[in-house]
Amino acid sequence: MIRQVSAFVAAALLLAGCGDSDVKEVHDWMDQVRQQTRPAVKPLAEPKDFIPFAYGDRQAVDPFSPNKLLNELAKAAETSHDPNKPDLQRPREVLEGYPLDTMKMVGTMQKGSVTYALLQIDRAVHQVRAGQRIGQNFGIVTRVNDDAINIREVVQDAAGEWVERMAKLELQSKENRK
Numbered sequence: 133m134i135r136q137v138s139a140f141v142a143a144a145l146l147l148a149g150c151g152d153s154d155v156k157e158v159h160d161w162m163d164q165v166r167q168q169t170r171p172a173v174k175p176l177a178e179p180k181d182f183i184p185f186a187y188g189d190r191q192a193v194d195p196f197s198p199n200k201l202l203n204e205l206a207k208a209a210e211t212s213h214d215p216n217k218p219d220l221q222r223p224r225e226v227l228e229g230y231p232l233d234t235m236k237m238v239g240t241m242q243k244g245s246v247t248y249a250l251l252q253i254d255r256a257v258h259q260v261r262a263g264q265r266i267g268q269n270f271g272i273v274t275r276v277n278d279d280a281i282n283i284r285e286v287v288q289d290a291a292g293e294w295v296e297r298m299a300k301l302e303l304q305s306k307e308n309r310k
Contacts, residue, residue, distance in 0.1 A: 205292035216294035218270040218286050225265040227251070227258060232267045232283070237301045240278050249276045251301070271299065279303045 194200070227235075230253050238257065239250040248259040260266060260281065264273050269285040276282075283299040 205288075214294045216286050216296055218294070227253075227260065227264070227266045228268060228271075230267070232269075232271070232299055232301065235266075235301060237281055237303045239303070240276065247276045247278075249273075249281045249301075251281075267299070 234253055236252045237249055238252045241248050241250060241259070246261055248261050251258045251260055260273055260276070262273050262276055265271065266273055266283060267285060269287050271283045271285040274282045274284050280303060281301045283301065285297050285299055286294050287297060289295050
């Protein structure tokens with residue numbers, strides 16, 4: 133029986149600790165803070181007036197035309213003193229009429245001390261040596277080896293500047309020539 137009474141007293145003490153004594157004070161404080169606090173929100177600025185622009189002249193150049201950009205780049209290229217700029221007035225050689233991807237190196241041959249590469253374009257075979265012009269991008273053959281031709285091309289980048297790039301035509305094996 134003493135055990136039952138002591139268990140009952142312990143349970144009563146535990147429940148008394150869970151009482152509502154401090155909670156009412158916290159709720160009263162929160163209500164008071166809510167009533168005294170006033171949010172401060174800055175008012176939004178008035179929107180700016182939009183004034184549309186009307187293009188009146190239909191014969192004027194469209195400002196978004198890609199042709200306008202190309203014309204300006206061409207004018208800038210004519211007046212620039214770019215050291216990589218090719219001579220556009222010189223007569224073109226025969227092999228400058230073909231793109232490099234249509235050419236196949238099929239062999240080499242030696243004439244005296246000069247090494248020539250043999251290029252097949254369509255069904256014709258052409259001899260090419262170092263210093264000769266080749267391809268549609270102002271290419272110059274810089275070196276002829278037994279297995280490849282090194283070519284320095286000059287092309288225009290997006291800003292209209294002339295830049296060099298290297299290309300290579302490699303000897304085609306018998307399986308690739310079919």
